[in-house]
Amino acid sequence: MPALYLIRHGQASFDAEDYDQLSLLGEKQGKHLGQTFAVNGLQAQHVICGGMKRHRQTAESCISGMGVDVTSLSWQIDPDWNEYDHLDLLQAYTALPGVGEQMVADMAGDKPRAGFQSHFAKAMQRWVSGQYDSDYSESWAQFSARIRRAVEAAASSTKGNVFVFTSGGAISAVCGQVLGLTPSSTAELSWQLANAAYSKILCGQSGMKLLSINEHSHFDGHHRELLSYR
Template identity: 40%
Template sequence: MGVVYLVRHGQASFGAADYDVLSDRGEQQARLAGLELVRREATLDHARCGSLSRQRATAAVALAQLASAPTVAQDPRWNEYDHVDIAAHHGGGAAQDSADPRAYQAALEDALAKWVAAGESSPCAESWPRFLARVTGALDDLVSVLGKGEQAVVFTSGGVISTLCGALLGVPEIGLLSLNRVTVNAGISKIVTGRSGTTMLSFNEHGHFDGEAAGLLSYR
């Protein structure tokens, strides 16, 4: 049975001029995610990440904790949806505001719901159906190269992970619109694949932020 670990990137720079930069807290979160993989004695044969800076930086920090890790292959299909484009076309141009992240999150969730409902008629550069096809294709291709008993890790984003987990449950839209809001930075989801197909075994595990590390837990 093959295993795919989906790791959400560490905290980015919410509200800053360039969101796509791993914050100091994000680096600490990435380190803990890597140590969690060590604790699980993960024997990684493949590693992937998107091309976004926060995803690549999380991969570098996390995998540095392992005694041996495969070279990370970048694949932009693991990139997050374009929240700026979606907010511009379906959310009245709502912008990140570090002083009121809850208000922005509410506006983004409303925009995402409208984006999904619009389907191919969305004016966004990437529609919901195309996003769904992109991320499911990335997972399918990764699963296809897993040998018997091999393990892979992917450093990606909350929307990608929640959509894929929702798709494996048969409801990708619910995954994006409901699971996405509870994904934690540097959380780990586990997918297994074998003769019976590909199955989500766990979603959004974050026990590595229990105890003394509780202060590092974040969602955005």
């Protein structure tokens, strides 16, 4: 019976020219997760990565932390696990009258990340509402269908443990589908997912069961400094 470990990528480079690149903290997070898996005796029979750089880098850091030769594992790149296009969401949102100017002003304050997050949450809620689908290159419904296709493919890939390295939006979409959450609640769930945290899905004949979500106890105690959400 396949067990899917849906692993969110480590911290990306928010302030860098290339966001799709792990920060130094992100690399440490991936490695520490792998070390935790190794201590617990957890092994992967198959590895799936989304097509983004931060997915692959997190996978490599994690597998390295496990003390396993990356080339010894069965690997697959599946772009269906890619995150939604956050720039597309922002472009549609900031095109609204006065919104772009206000966002720039809020990000110019003492807490630019908080300013960005406040506006991005609104941009995402607009997207998942389904009322403005023509404004986006990929609607929420299309994204959800893509992720559903990805998780079904992953579930059929092996009978053992499958490590899936992906993004928070994709993981929350899977969890939302299994739990029957509304699109709005699914979007809110994504804000709670820590970097290099994992959620576990058990796939059987009766369907998919969510066994754990956003597991990040490996960042408790002495490793608290490794915990991040953005």
